Amino acid sequence: VKKRKLLSRDPNTTTAGDLMSPPVGVFRPDMTVAETIEQLRVMTRDAIVTYCYITDADGRLQGLVVMRDLLLARPEQKLEELMARDIFALPAHMKLEDALKLALSRHYPVYPVVDINGVLKGLVRGDELFAEQAIEISAQAGSMVGVEKEERLNTPLGRSLLLRHPWLQINLLTAFVAAAVVGIFEDTLGKLVILAVFLPVMAGQTGNTGCQALAVTLRGMTLGDLKPGTERALVMKEGMLGLFNGLLVGVTAGAGMALYASMQGEAQPLMMGIVVLIAMVVSCIVSGLAGALIPLGLKKAGADPATASSIFLTTASDVASMGIFLTLSTVLLL
Template sequence: MLSEPDATVDQIMLPKPFALPVSMSLSDACKAAVRRHYPIYPVVDAENRLLGQVRGWRLFEQQIIEISAQSGQMVGVQKEERSFTPLFSAFLKRHPWLQLNLLTAFMAAFVVSSFTGTIEKIVALAAFLPVLAGQSGNTGCQALAMTLRGLALGDVDKRPKLHLVMREGALGIANGVLVGLVAAAAMWFYASRQPESAAQAPMLALVILLAMSGSCLMSGISGVLIPLGLRRVGADPAVASAIFLTTVTDIVGMGLMLGLATMLVL
């Protein structure tokens, strides 16, 4: 409508139109179309002969389903499961992941049990174990969510992996220092009011600050390396990453805090 009346078709046509190969996987098609937002995508064979078309909203609908399924897969809920899935079928799909998670929880418990003597002498540390585990775990989940999203959209492969690791590591240490300062102040306040640990309050606050910073740094890095490593060996990062990440954050966080307390306070 905006061209000259005497213009020919070859003057307004696209010389190299974008098309989806018929053999392309659905996930790759979504990645290829994510930045174009065309209403319709032609589908061609190996010789670029038109075979059909795919509407853009159908592609993005599938992409939304895949991305939304990741949050469920991270905690053992399969993407095929719906709210109307039979109860026994849902149980069979979920329960194995809970058993595996229990095994990894025992590993973290073993680390804590190795420092029983330290906890008995510094009871205040026990109150801050869940605080440390929660903060480092959330930091790792943030990095993991961004990495899984990048894998789904193809963003991860567009720049060096080291850049992503350093970015999430920097975010982890920055967040760890800030929340560590708040947690350290809380530890100082709490320990100074306990007769058995009042003299150790400054060192305990330092332990919390160092442990929070180090565990958040490690959590951010692990949130990138774990899904990338699983993809490298052919596993689905969305399915197994969360369990491995929880194990790493718990072991590193609790081990770091109790180890520092043993070295610096006792």
């Protein structure tokens, strides 16, 4: 039941405060260890107390005492002598998505939640955040291709259809855009039917290059590797990778085209191979750049960087690859 509750939350609007339960194990800094243990004996009858939280007269979180230190202290020692200060707390208004990133490297059983004045408002259990984190991250591969976060293996057929289908229809509209670009070159295709055989190869390879760039960029965002100011270098790197990958794949694909064309008795097999090579290089640069720019742009626009990223990428790489290939063919081969 709890998992379902979490799953139904929208991580873009849910805050750390929405997940919290009321604070337990709260003490004042001037209390002694002996007094604290007596109070704990009562508290633990109804609640699980993992840490002792120390607050001032206004309820502001001052520090934390772990049970081990309480156990090993002298009974007359005050909590303020034992407590760790500057402890990690989640702001109540923080979006769940950002809270998850902060918790990623910590792994505490319980996190205190504070308001903007530092007042302790509640506690969030680590395993709840953890389960949510795993769901968030594993959702990424799906949301790139229009699978909603809430869909799981036991989602009923009708619901799955409803969740996935709209994306396919939208994608089809963008595929029509790519088809329209191809349609412009129907004359060229009529004169050189062999080009039609290579259209899906061009679109597929360009798409793959872009998908790799997209996957690496999203991974970097998820694991918190993307530091402000490094975006430009990332985009440049993916453009360069598109260039080199396009060059190397273009040589193989171009050789394939030249071989196939000469087997078919076409007039200019070598030139056809060169057209494939050039088109592959240019369109792989475009799709590499797009693979990095699309999630960065979606994030900048305040959207989830993974959602529907694949639609934009496919459109860009389809239009670029088939458009460039057919333009070059029209100019150089006819």
